[in-house]
Amino acid sequence: MNEQIKIKINKEYKNLFPELAESLEKEGQLQDVLLDEDGFPIDGYKKILLCGLEQLRSRTVKDAKATGYGLLSKEQRNIVLRGLHQLLLKKGLGSSEIVDRLAKRYGIHRATVYRILYPKENVVANATTSRKPQNLVIEELKRENANLKKELELCQKNFKYVMEELMKLRGESNAGN
Missing domain, CATH: 1.20.5 (Single alpha-helices involved in coiled-coils or other helix-helix interfaces)
Structure with missing residues (x-):
């Protein structure tokens, strides 16, 4: 069993998964977030939404496929993509490269990723x-x-x-x- 880690819950997203938020606040993180070799989540999306990846304990799994991403609502998936975008920016990657990686990793079009990451800007033409x-x-x-x-x-x-x-x-x- 993993060592217990106390973590802070993002108040903005606490209402998305109230039971999990309560459990994380009381018991801390009991299980690792699983990441693929590129640092993309495989399992633990809800924890990432609630806490941010920076404060969570994680481990890398080789040759794995994302399992939980498709189970998230559209709003939750958008939050995950924005969070991953911020994380990859901190690693020094450029926006275009990040968009390419996110589009490839999650099987969505680049234009969709741009619309999610920059919702108030008109960065992608509809036509x-x-x-x-x-x-x-x-x-x-x-x-x-x-x-x-x-x-x-x-x-x-x-x-x-x-x-x-x-x-x-x-x-x-x-x-x-």
Whole structure:
């Protein structure tokens, strides 16, 4: 069993996990927070939210996958990402590198990470002018669709003309009988 460590609870997030906060205040940290080789949490997200990683005892686990991140609410995940951002800034990493690492580690887009880290700044445009292959295919399909619509309209006009001529011929043949 690990040595007990008394820790301070972040009052702002205490209401997120009141039972855990109470337990941590009374008993301290009983279990280590698990980190991967890059320093990203694998287990212990709730403790990190409540206390911050700096004051928690942790240990590194090799070849592990994050287990608890997906179980957190959107708000809680955002708090974790902001906390990790601050921690990595203290390690001397640049913002762009941190965003790349967080996006890769948690399987989210870079733009999403930027929106989470800088919610009041307009650092990412909503519209994209991406020239990715899938976007080029979509543009080509739209052009094809427009051409097909024109062809259909022309066919409909021709069909209408042919039907009118056919009706005239029938009318003439019925008048002749």
